[in-house]
Amino acid sequence: MAIEVRVPTILRSYTGGSKVVEGAGESLSALIDDLDAKHNGIKGRLITAEGGLHRFVNIYVNDEDVRFLGALDAKLKDGDSITILPAVAGGALGFAAAAALLGR
Amino acid sequence: MCLATRGLVNSFGNVNAVLTIDSSIVRAIVAHARRDHPDEACGVVAGPLGSDVPTRHIPMDNAARSMTFYEFDSMEYLRVWREMDDRDEEAVVIYHSHTATEAYPSRTDAAIAGWPDAHYLLVSTREPDSEEIRSFRIVDGVVTEEEVNIVDATVKS
16 A cells, blocks of 8 residues: 555646656655655655745645644555645735745 | 726737636626625636636635735635545636735736646726726746636526
8 A cells, every 4th residue: 555645737747747646654754755756856846945845835634734734744654645735825915025924 | 897808818838818707707706806805805716627617616715814915725725626626627717806906916926826727817806896807827937818708608507
């Protein structure tokens, strides 16, 4: 068994067009490393240079937002289903102000 | 009164430089934007996969509840996207309102936009008695305006 990962359109350039890929790892962090080994570059779209989850990417383990499960430390097990969705956000506020407001 | 602004249509590299949308859906989006004014409103119009026809209006919560920022609530987002998957639908239109500025994507909108196949519809409610409605493709942060073609009866009401 493995962990199923549902990939949004915008990241499918890394997965050869696949909508669903498989990965392994005991934590979200380990899973992302495993995905990056198979789909080079995808990690950079999920994790910032500082090593945290990108503010504008939503990742879910089964039905839960990983932000409520310890973020990159979220524990995973075989059979879990991961869904990645790019945040839908924006607005009239300037980007720098928005990022500051959101503590990015 | 709805005012759809005809934008510059650049068809290079974009075969669908027009959003065709039913007037009843546009009215529902405008009503949502008015209801949430002065906060920004946001939502989706789903349609059958690959059809490019928006048919099902889904108003979403603005989790930011802000006059200058919007964000889909993460749990509602997952629920709505799964429901679309189950119905063989996709997000044909992703909309939000600007309540004090024009209906043009801000740098923030362009930087964050993550659905290159969606029409990004913006509604400005800064004027009390008219709305500016414009639509864009946003791909890799690049904004391309498209025409908005408001029609009657693509949707049975």
